Amino acid sequence: MAESGADVKPKLQDEIRAQGEIVRKLKAENGDAEKIKEEVDKLLALKKLKEDAPSSKNFVLKCPKGTKDYTPLQMAIRESVFNTIITCFKRHGAETIDTPVFELKETLTGKYGEDSKLIYDLKDQGGELLSLRYDLTVPFARYLAMNKVMNIKRYHIAKVYRRDNPAMTRGRFREFYQCDFDIAGQYDPMIPDAECIKIVTEILSKLELGDFVIKVNHRKLLDGMFAACGVPDDKFRTICSSVDKLDKTFWEDVRTEMIEEKKLDPEAADKIGKYVKLQGKTVNSACYHTYTTNFASYYTELSTRESSKVSRVLLYRVIYEGVLKGFTHDPSKKKGEETVSVGSVAGGGRYDGLVGMFDPKGRKVPCVGVSIGIERVFAIMEARAIAAKSKIRTTETEVYVVSAQKGLLEERLKLCRELWDANIKTEQAYKANPKPLTQFQYCETAGIPLAVIIGQSEIENQFVKLRNTVTREEKNVPRDQMIAEIKSELEKMA
């Protein structure tokens, strides 16, 4: 079995042991001296090999930089967050797909601009050149072009990889989850776009992360603002990349970068500063009026007045961002007034040209989508769970089978089988003769609501003792009514 866990045994250790036995046997049999020497040499060579192999002594026991294990507690939080998100995606009729964790290197080439340097490449071990996926959007576009899919509404929840500087406590990793929802297809303007924002609204509300705001913007509008501020045309891109830093950096630092590094006229920089401080106010732009009106009205129909959280509604080819207010970094504040934080938990927009880059005939499939930055959500949820000292169970065990005396292992096994076969989540001690107290303590620590207790007299009289872990109440239940009784107790607790 290639997949077998048994593959994994320390093979070298095994080989040394086997070789040792050969030597011992030969010696015991007073075997041929030359043969013995030969086998001893083999043994020594194997031992040398083991010494040369990295031993656990000087071994660094860690996860790769920027990555982490998920503990059972973190997995329980992750499962509950994913459930909320997947329920929302399915409520909107989405299918799901999956793609390999790596792509042909050339599939990713030319898609990420200067961020390409953050792509993980695989070593050339012969065969194709591969890279780990950097996001789920490019693999999605490759999938659409490859399978000639002209329209689909799909979600994809999977890990992506970026050789970035990690900031683990703020939920920034080199391996992290993306939860993407995208609508591909030639549709009427703004209808799928408005639904994407509705989805972000629903998810951020259901996750109960506090107040949030969804910012809607468009690159061309930013360009218009730059022109009005007197930024020369050829500085648009570079000044734009400075402005993009405002969610992580203070305005005064961005201003310095613009003036000193990018040689922008300080007067232009200060004008930009005024716009930046216009947070939440609509910047009008007549030429995009129609789109604006459509989008705003579609989105309004999708949202009740109270839940409408879109602060800026601007125009077609939109870019979205969902920001948690409780965690927002206000770039207009001065340094020291507030720490830089992690408000942005969702982003998205249109990418109408991407599929065409893959299609052999350049056929376009317009796409719009959102991506939930779930690691930040995990970080917030986890901190909350710890702060609230709330007990999150990491198993769902309903019944623990307890033996009150020694020598009842086989009776316990029989009970377990009966409970498992009745679909009741059941555990027992893996000891032949566990102490009763240890078993009850395990129930309490693990939060298992019910215990089924057996002793010699229970077995002889064909009943079991059913114990409620919280109230510590016990009652005798005839053995043949045990399953029904447990199911009714569990129902009462639900």
Place this chain on the structure above:
Amino acid sequence: MAESGADVKPKLQDEIRAQGEIVRKLKAENGDAEKIKEEVDKLLALKKLKEDAPSSKNFVLKCPKGTKDYTPLQMAIRESVFNTIITCFKRHGAETIDTPVFELKETLTGKYGEDSKLIYDLKDQGGELLSLRYDLTVPFARYLAMNKVMNIKRYHIAKVYRRDNPAMTRGRFREFYQCDFDIAGQYDPMIPDAECIKIVTEILSKLELGDFVIKVNHRKLLDGMFAACGVPDDKFRTICSSVDKLDKTFWEDVRTEMIEEKKLDPEAADKIGKYVKLQGKTVNSACYHTYTTNFASYYTELSTRESSKVSRVLLYRVIYEGVLKGFTHDPSKKKGEETVSVGSVAGGGRYDGLVGMFDPKGRKVPCVGVSIGIERVFAIMEARAIAAKSKIRTTETEVYVVSAQKGLLEERLKLCRELWDANIKTEQAYKANPKPLTQFQYCETAGIPLAVIIGQSEIENQFVKLRNTVTREEKNVPRDQMIAEIKSELEKMA
């Protein structure tokens, strides 16, 4: 937003467009000739860059060798198989963890013997040397040692990576899922082992893959058999690796390899052949009698007599294998009698020494576990779904909102919002004025059970038409009773 899907726009294309505008503007303004030339040169340089980049024309549109995308249909099958498996793991009280897709290279070093050549390494881009995980067992052992976990019952479902020769139609991939369940901790002999086999039995039964057999074996017993057949001690390992090939290769090919390549006495090879054909019969070995008896009795208690499928019960430090009878390759048959097939879908065993290899103090944590070879199960399920022509839905949409006339987009949006907010899975067309027939056809194709239809008269009289997609029955429902009526209809259908 680093996570934004909007990142992904073809940046080079954007830059060319922006630069083009600069040139056009300069020319329109009759700008400085030298300045124009400078900007034109920039534009040409960008265009050259684009030409050099791999274009979609000569681009290979494919997944990396040995990997595949999952379509929505395959994902629906995968989700249902995972549900069955996870339900079983949870029924046995397991927690779950997750580890990164890559590990420090040295974490994997020395754990896989000659299979190490199948490990995917990442390119050295500065920093740590990394490799993709080869299975979930070594990362689990690393996790236990790193976090000083002395006992845990956990499952882990994730993809692993092997640079093996893929055989995609038979479910053998370079990227594939493993579903592992392991019990770590110092417990009494055979109790956790027997539960692992119970779990394989439960999962293979619930998946309804037909009759199966669970083979239980032990390496030392194989050694005993070799000794009895007259295999020299120093050929045990290599002959063992030949015998391991019997699940994929015919006996006569294995025999040839033993004699010609490994220089085994043909007489010894033929004796091995006789044992190999003893399939399903118990080979007795007195010294392991106690363990055998315990294991057999524990397992018997865990299984009803009818469902007991363990064909060979041998001894401690067991190796398991779950084989589907309908898909079994019988190595004793002659070539041509039957094609080599994919019977083995589960494997596992003890690995008591592995955690100690990671622990700085060499502390041991005994472990036993099973791994479900789920790709083969997917392959069987998928073939079945296709053969049965059964319609598997890839979405869960319950209601489709249909407009009977033009100009009702905003009314449809309002209805969708109301339905979504009531937790009803709802879709609508992304067109402003979709044709009624197109909308009804979509309902039928996608298997959406209900349609809510609105027209001008419905809106004026405050009701909706509710249509059953299968029976095509329609009824009028007052708008304020719509949600209740839909929920009751859906309940009837469930």
